[in-house]
Amino acid sequence: MTWFTGHVDEVFGLARTHLVLSMVPLLFGLLIALPLGWMARRVPRLYGPLIAGSGLLYTIPSLALFILMPLVLGTQILDPINVIVAMTIYTIALMVRTVADGLAAVPDHVTQAATSMGIGRWRRFFTVELPLAVPVIAAGLRVAAVSNVSIVSVAAIIGVAQLGSLFTDGFNRAFVDPIVVGVIACLVLAVAVDAAILLVVRLLTPWQRGGAAA
Amino acid sequence: MIVLEDVQKRFPDGTVAVGGLSLTAPDGRITVLVGPSGCGKTTSLRMINRMIEPTGGSITVNGQDVAAMNPNELRRGMGYVIQHAGLFPHRSVIDNVATVPVLLGTKKSVARRQAMELLERVGLEPALAQRYPNQLSGGQQQRVGVARALAADPPVMLMDEPFSAVDPVVREQLQDEFLRLQSELGKTIVFVTHDIDEAIKLGDQVAVLRVGGTLAQVASPADLLADPVDDFVADFLGKDRGYRGLGFQATPQLPLREEVTVPIGSSKEQALRLAAGQRWILALDDQRRPLGWVEPEHLRDEVVPTMLHRGGTVASTEGSLRNALDAALSSPSRRGVIVDAAGRFVGTVVAAEVLSAVEVARADS
Amino acid sequence: MNLVWTWLSEPSHYLGSDGILARSWQHLGYMVLTLLIAATVAIPLGLWIGHTGRGRIVVVNAVNGMRSLPTLGLLFIAVLLMGPRIPGDLAFLAPSIFVLVVLAVPPILAGTYSGVDEVDPAARDAARGMGMTSWQVLFGVELPGALPLIFSGLRSAALQVVATATIAATVSIGGLGRFLIDGLAVRDYGQMAGGALLVGVLALLLDGAFSLVQRLSVSPGLSAPEASSRNNQDSTATITT
Structure with missing residues (x-):
């Protein structure tokens, strides 16, 4: 691993971009998926189309989606915006269903109790349903986060620099070391992001702690 | 085994x-x-x-x-x-x-x-x-x-x-x-x-x-x-x-009483005449199966199903003492309706008689 | 948009050994070959894990861990390490297929064992209580009950393979990915985007084909509205790259 010691700064720089390219879309995607998932749950007629539609988005291979983005956005092929939007689409695709499932998992008797106490629909959503859906939503978010970290590396093929660039560089020079470092860096990043989400969830759901009874 | x-x-x-x-x-x-x-x-x-x-x-x-x-x-x-x-x-x-x-x-x-x-x-x-x-x-x-x-x-x-x-x-x-x-x-x-x-x-x-x-x-x-x-x-x-x-405990030979009965569909006049002053009489269907107790006084015109009292249970001569006692206790007339194996009305029994039958059965065993 | 349309509407692009039709077949061929190998490994293993309950923790963690592996890096490592030891054209193809199989196994495995898990414990208990042998329980009750989730596993695997096979064009294998990579190399956006569109369409068609086959081959008794599809997402959906 002499290669790594000589390129620490470079690797950290790429990791930072990698993090931005995978986490900004995660946030955007979640923010867009929340109302969509809520709608899917709220309006039964929309459930099928919304879930099926987001599922279809997910089937589009990432390289194809990156390349098709300029057609939709009018951007240049090398523009990182392509990657951000594509990753946001994937996040939405995964999270709409998770949000709908998470809201569906809130026990009816709890929402009914809230309603019977005169808590209005919006207040109920933000103070009762959403908090109780956090565990399920977070589980989905962890999957999305980890897969985002993995998928973003593909963007190196179209020349958007991040940890994936270590793969393309290494391959072009038939040199395995940077590729291995890149893979490990990706794994470390994924684990770190996963742990961070886990921590946030723990802080958000104090009632679940010490829940060995489950 | x-x-x-x-x-x-x-x-x-x-x-x-x-x-x-x-x-x-x-x-x-x-x-x-x-x-x-x-x-x-x-x-x-x-x-x-x-x-x-x-x-x-x-x-x-x-x-x-x-x-x-x-x-x-x-x-x-x-x-x-x-x-x-x-x-x-x-x-x-x-x-x-x-x-x-x-x-x-x-x-x-x-x-x-x-x-x-x-x-x-x-x-x-x-x-x-x-x-x-x-x-x-x-x-x-x-x-x-x-x-x-x-x-x-x-x-x-x-x-x-x-x-x-x-x-x-x-x-x-x-x-x-x-x-x-x-x-x-x-x-x-x-x-x-x-x-x-x-x-x-x-x-x-x-x-x-x-x-x-x-x-x-x-x-x-x-x-x-x-x-x-x-x-x-x-x-x-x-x-x-x-x-x-x-x-x-099987129902022993209980002393059954005769009962005034009225076929379903009879007129109020007919029911009043049959009752001859009794408050409750028993309505039967055409197979002599009990349908329910009725108060002729309160009838509007005919003995129709909606006018029947539904609370009483019916006991069978084949049934248990518990059934017989319950039939008596649940009957509005205080007389329990007893039927034969085919469900046809055979007579009524009051709670006290069932209880004395219980005592007799107990003494025998 | 015009560039893409021009490229797609040129008849000569469809024919020949490097035409769209041949490349599509090649792409499907990689997928079928990969799925066959992966299913041969994953389905029996998944059934065994589900039936005996052994090795589950190891596999669950392995399957989850696979999600975070960057496929591009994996592909390059495989080609660089395995390629020199393999003669001729296979030098690129064999390592690529190997990586595709490695990626396809986890979703099929997860689908299979969670499918067996989904089987109503009462049905399994009743089957044993009626005197079915262990094999009869497996093939008569657990396998048919697991089919819906085995299919979703195969479906995720197929999509994963189609996506990764596209990327594998960077290591000189064929398939539709060639248009994306070759177009990129010569800065021909029409070819790139046209190829991307074709890959997207192929994925959507496959997805549709899988749900159709699934509908036709799974017992109607298992496809009732409440048949739990909730687990699909968590247990079998691996990530398209």
């Missing part, structure tokens, strides 16, 4: 589920195992078909030690019904029922034909045969479960809380049909339940188990109610034991 001798089950973690149970389930009878949760009743049942292997003692079925038999062959020779039916969701109702005969080598077409007959026998319409289990109600699924267990006509049936997962009304129906079926088939049945009322209703003999899997008492339901062996059994049996015990 199934004989359990000093049967024990100690799980690897050290908990003793069954601690030396000895019990005989006689041929053609229903033996009910009942007890609180943790009393090892299900474990005991599952040791009979070796779904669980005992760690001590022996179990024989018709003199054969089950431990020496091939478990799969043993199980194919015993019907097995469980709480949630456990139907195969990917197979149609009829193929579910045909499972064991097919396992035993019966041709599929033959097995299906027999399965159709069985479905009818357990009270399911032939139209349901091609459905899948998830298209049936809980009660229907449970009937299919019973039919499936009966399919190979096994002499022995093991039933583990088969009626616990359905609502009380359906449960009652299933129990009644089960008793009717058993009166035709005469299987040797071991039946597990946590519901003492179900045990008393269904059992020819009832074995009450304690936590830790030991036998507290085994007796006929009547003897159990009349003479619980200790506080545990008495508490488990619950309240109203004396009254419930009357349910097992």
Whole structure:
């Protein structure tokens, strides 16, 4: 691993971009998926189309989606915006269903109790349903986060620099070391992001702690 | 005959589920195992078909030690019904029922034909045969479960809380049909339940188990109610034991009274004339079956079903003293309606007379 | 948009050994080959894990861990390490297929064992209680019950393979990915985007085909509305790259 010691700064720089390219879309995607998932749950007629539609988005291979983005956005092929939007689409695709499932998992008797106490629909959503859906939503978010970290590396093929660039560089020079470092860096990043989400969830759901009874 | 001798089950973690149970389930009878949760009743049942292997003692079925038999062959020779039916969701109702005969080598077409007959026998319409289990109600699924267990006509049936997962009304129906079926088939049945009322209703003999899997008492339901062996059994049996015990005492020759009756559809004038001052008279249908008590004074024009008092129960001359007493107590006229085996009205009886019959029966025994 | 349309509407692009039709077949061929190998490994293993309950924790963690592996890096490492030891054209193809199989196994495995897990414990208990042998329980009750989730596993695997096979064009294998990579190399956006569109359409068609086959081959008794599809997402959906 002499290669790594000589390129620490470079690797950290790429990791930072990698993090931005995978986490900004995660946030955007979640923010867009929340109302969509809520709608899917709220309006039964929309459930099928919304879930099926987001599922279809997910089937589009990432390289194809990156390349098709300029057609939709009018951007240049090398523009990182392509990657951000594509990753946001994937996040939405995964999270709409998770949000709908998470809201569906809130026990009816709890929402009914809230309603019977005169808590209005919006207040109920933000103070009762959403908090109780956090565990399920977070589980989905962890999957999305980890897969985002993995998928973003593909963007190196179209020349958007991040940890994936270590793969393309290494391959072009038939040199395995940077590729291995890149893979490990990706794994470390994924684990770190996963742990961070886990921590946030723990802080958000104090009632679940010490829940060995489950 | 199934004989359990000093049967024990100690799980690897050290908990003793069954601690030396000895019990005989006689041929053609229903033996009910009942007890609180943790009393090892299900474990005991599952040791009979070796779904669980005992760690001590022996179990024989018709003199054969089950431990020496091939478990799969043993199980194919015993019907097995469980709480949630456990139907195969990917197979149609009829193929579910045909499972064991097919396992035993019966041709599929033959097995299906027999399965159709069985479905009818357990009270399911032939139209349901091609459905899948998830298209049936809980009660229907449970009937299919019973039919499936009966399919190979096994002499022995093991039933583990088969009626616990359905609502009380359906449960009652299933129990009644089960008793009717058993009166035709005469299987040797071991039946597990946590519901003492179900045990008393269904059992020819009832074995009450304690936590830790030991036998507290085994007796006929009547003897159990009349003479619980200790506080545990008495508490488990619950309240109203004396009254419930009357349910097992046949109605003796009760002094029946004549009663003023009126055919349904009679006019108010006719009813008033027949009543001759009596407040309540009994309305009958054209087969002389009782329909309900009626107050002629309050009639508007004719004796119509909506004007009948519906609260009273009807007891049969074939029924128990409990039925007769209840008929008297629930009747608005204080006179209990008694019918014959065909349901035709034969007379009425008052509570005091039933009670003196109880005393007479007690003095005789 | 015009560039893409021009490229797609040129008849000569469809024919020949490097035409769209041949490349599509090649792409499908990689997928079928990969799925066959992966299913041969994953389905028996998944059934065994589901039936016996052994090795589950190891596999669950392995399956989850696979999600975070960057496929591009994996592909390059495989080609660089395995390629020199393999003669001729196979030098690129064999390592690629190997990586595709490695990626396809986890979703099929997860689908299979969670499918067996989904089987109603009461049905399994009843099956044993009626005297079915262990094999009869496996093939008569557990496998049919697991089919819906095995299919979703195969479906995720197929999509994963189609996506990764596209990327594998960077290591000189064929398939539709060639148009994306070759177009990129010569800065022909029409070819790139046209190829991307074709890959997207192929994925959507496959997805549709899988749900159709699934509908036709799974017992109607298992496809009732409440048949739990909730687990699909968590247990079998691996990530398209």
